[in-house]
Amino acid sequence: MDCRNTKQLLHDFADGRLAESVARDVQRHMAECSDCRVFQQRDMHLQQLLAVKRHEMPGAAYFDNFLSEFHQRLVAETAPRPSFWQQLCERLNIQPVPKLRLSYAHALGAAFALALIWRGLMLVESPSNVGRQDFAIPHSTPQMIASELPTRSAELKLADLPVFPILAGTAFGAPRYVLDHIAATPASYEVASIHF
Amino acid sequence: MVILWPCTGRAGNALETMDAEVTGLFERSKSAIVRIHAEDATDLALSPRSTLVPSHRVGSGFFIDTEGRLVTAGSLVENASEIWIDWQGRHVPAKLLGRDRLTNLALLQINTNQPTPCLQLGNSDDLRIGSVVVAIGFPYEMQSVPVVGFVAGVDISCGRKIFPVSYIRAGCRLRPGQGGGPLLNASGKVVGLVVAAHGDDHCYSVPVNAVKKICADITAHGAPQYPWVGLDVSEHQLTNTLQWQVSVREIYSNTPAARAGFYERDILLKIATNEIHRSADVLNTMFYRHCGETMPMTVLRDGVTQEVRIVVGKRPPEPDPIVPSAPLPVMPVNTGPQAFPAAATH
Numbered sequence: 453m454d455c456r457n458t459k460q461l462l463h464d465f466a467d468g469r470l471a472e473s474v475a476r477d478v479q480r481h482m483a484e485c486s487d488c489r490v491f492q493q494r495d496m497h498l499q500q501l502l503a504v505k506r507h508e509m510p511g512a513a514y515f516d517n518f519l520s521e522f523h524q525r526l527v528a529e530t531a532p533r534p535s536f537w538q539q540l541c542e543r544l545n546i547q548p549v550p551k552l553r554l555s556y557a558h559a560l561g562a563a564f565a566l567a568l569i570w571r572g573l574m575l576v577e578s579p580s581n582v583g584r585q586d587f588a589i590p591h592s593t594p595q596m597i598a599s600e601l602p603t604r605s606a607e608l609k610l611a612d613l614p615v616f617p618i619l620a621g622t623a624f625g626a627p628r629y630v631l632d633h634i635a636a637t638p639a640s641y642e643v644a645s646i647h648f
Numbered sequence: 649m650v651i652l653w654p655c656t657g658r659a660g661n662a663l664e665t666m667d668a669e670v671t672g673l674f675e676r677s678k679s680a681i682v683r684i685h686a687e688d689a690t691d692l693a694l695s696p697r698s699t700l701v702p703s704h705r706v707g708s709g710f711f712i713d714t715e716g717r718l719v720t721a722g723s724l725v726e727n728a729s730e731i732w733i734d735w736q737g738r739h740v741p742a743k744l745l746g747r748d749r750l751t752n753l754a755l756l757q758i759n760t761n762q763p764t765p766c767l768q769l770g771n772s773d774d775l776r777i778g779s780v781v782v783a784i785g786f787p788y789e790m791q792s793v794p795v796v797g798f799v800a801g802v803d804i805s806c807g808r809k810i811f812p813v814s815y816i817r818a819g820c821r822l823r824p825g826q827g828g829g830p831l832l833n834a835s836g837k838v839v840g841l842v843v844a845a846h847g848d849d850h851c852y853s854v855p856v857n858a859v860k861k862i863c864a865d866i867t868a869h870g871a872p873q874y875p876w877v878g879l880d881v882s883e884h885q886l887t888n889t890l891q892w893q894v895s896v897r898e899i900y901s902n903t904p905a906a907r908a909g910f911y912e913r914d915i916l917l918k919i920a921t922n923e924i925h926r927s928a929d930v931l932n933t934m935f936y937r938h939c940g941e942t943m944p945m946t947v948l949r950d951g952v953t954q955e956v957r958i959v960v961g962k963r964p965p966e967p968d969p970i971v972p973s974a975p976l977p978v979m980p981v982n983t984g985p986q987a988f989p990a991a992a993t994h
Contacts, residue, residue, distance in 0.1 A: 627685070627704035627705060627706045628704065628705045628706070629706050629707065629823075629825030630706065630707035630825065630827040630828065631707070631822055631823065631824040631825065631826055631842075631844070631845050632723050632752070632827060632843060632845070633846075634807075634844045634852060645897055646810065646880070646882075646930060646931060647878075647880040647881070647898075647900070648876065648879060648881075648930060
């Protein structure tokens with residue numbers, strides 16, 4: 453008999469419900485195995501503690517309010533938690549708008565989206581207000597090239613830096629370089645019908 | 649080594665010759681090829697400070713005469729509110745004279761006091777499969793570069809897209825920004841205008857003969873003039889042969905074809921002097937016809953060859969399909985040996 457079988461039979465062994473041959477095997481294994489002996493001792497101690505607790509009884513007042521307390525605790529644990537806006541309204545004594553349940557994450561996301569839209573709109577310049585010579589692709593401007601030179605930038609003049617005039621003239625990011633694409637397979641023999 | 653030495657020497661000479669030819673062609677041509685910018689203003693009502701958002705497109709183009717006229721791809725200047733070119737180190741405003749949606753071609757004009765360098769226009773009909781061509785354009789923000797390739801085909805369609813005239817398919821690997829540039833032959837003459845890329849290493853070009861015709865129409869009428877006779881035709885392969893025929897499927901009402909007395913199932917044999925075997929022959933012939941001219945068409949009707957003279961009209965925006973109740977002549981089904989079977993497919 454191994455440890456696993458012995459631990460499964462310990463309760464029956466303690467209650468004397470095992471057959472004599474099986475009980476003898478359990479006893480023989482426990483005499484040889486210190487782990488199972490420690491496990492049996494801890495189990496016996498636990499059973500003794502349970503036997504003591506089994507005789508402890510709450511007071512009579514406990515059962516008088518048991519149902520009402522049970523229901524209160526159940527409602528408290530299962531009720532939904534107030535959202536950020538509800539807590540804020542409660543603190544400020546403001547009547548919340550009915551059916552407007554905005555969580556903190558939603559509010560944060562909406563604020564972030566509004567900030568992005570506003571920032572994008574702030575970048576927009578009217579063509580009539582911006583001269584063609586005044587704007588260029590940022591990564592090609594001589595000012596940015598000069599700022600990226602760490603040590604000798606003071607010695608360089610902006611006029612000496614390479615300027616790409618072909619990039620000038622865009623006010624809204626990189627231009628789109630045109631070359632249409634036809635992705636189909638050439639098939640000059642597949643013309644079914646034409647009108648002319 | 650002794651055997652290979654003469655061969656390597658000849659190969660070296662050939663490469664040197666090719667190098668000299670290509671660089672020389674490029675040096676002679678690059679002054680007439682310019683970068684073209686187009687900017688349109690898209691309305692964006694959400695903007696609090698401005699309702700206009702510029703869209704900047706960049707492509708290539710080339711001068712076709714010394715008076716400052718240049719051509720480019722039509723998609724480059726589509727809906728453009730402002731067009732300018734980079735020429736002689738400065739931005740020069742350009743005016744859109746006209747644009748053809750079918751061929752994707754645009755004709756521009758700049759105002760200048762000095763004659764502009766221009767490319768010599770060749771003859772695209774002289775091109776053959778395998779002819780050496782050089783496409784020149786401005787890829788991305790870089791300077792103009794030549795791309796050498798070979799003519800790989802002449803296609804009237806690409807998949808479901810049908811071209812108004814057969815386009816030149818050349819084995820040139822082009823990059824965005826090179827659209828609208830010229831396609832030159834080995835002599836340095838323009839044989840096409842690059843309008844689209846196809847795959848990774850091919851491009852489509854409008855043949856220069858079509859460019860000439862469109863430019864002439866725009867100059868004369870302000871817009872391209874496409875001929876129109878009002879026929880719907882389809883091509884069929886004859887049974888057990890490699891021959892094809894083009895037959896009339898439908899005749900549009902109130903058109904030159906209806907007035908000239910065409911019949912359904914007429915087989916087109918000739919348009920003017922050009923023999924017709926495929927739909928491409930029809931388009932390539934009709935593209936170069938002029939509105940108002942009287943044109944003979946030879947048809948095979950009930951086994952009999954007949955000639956029909958037709959006055960070419962101007963193509964309407966959208967043709968009106970024939971009304972089923974209209975009294976149209978109905979011909980018996982052709983039964984001659986050259987008649988194609990009704991159920992033949994291609």
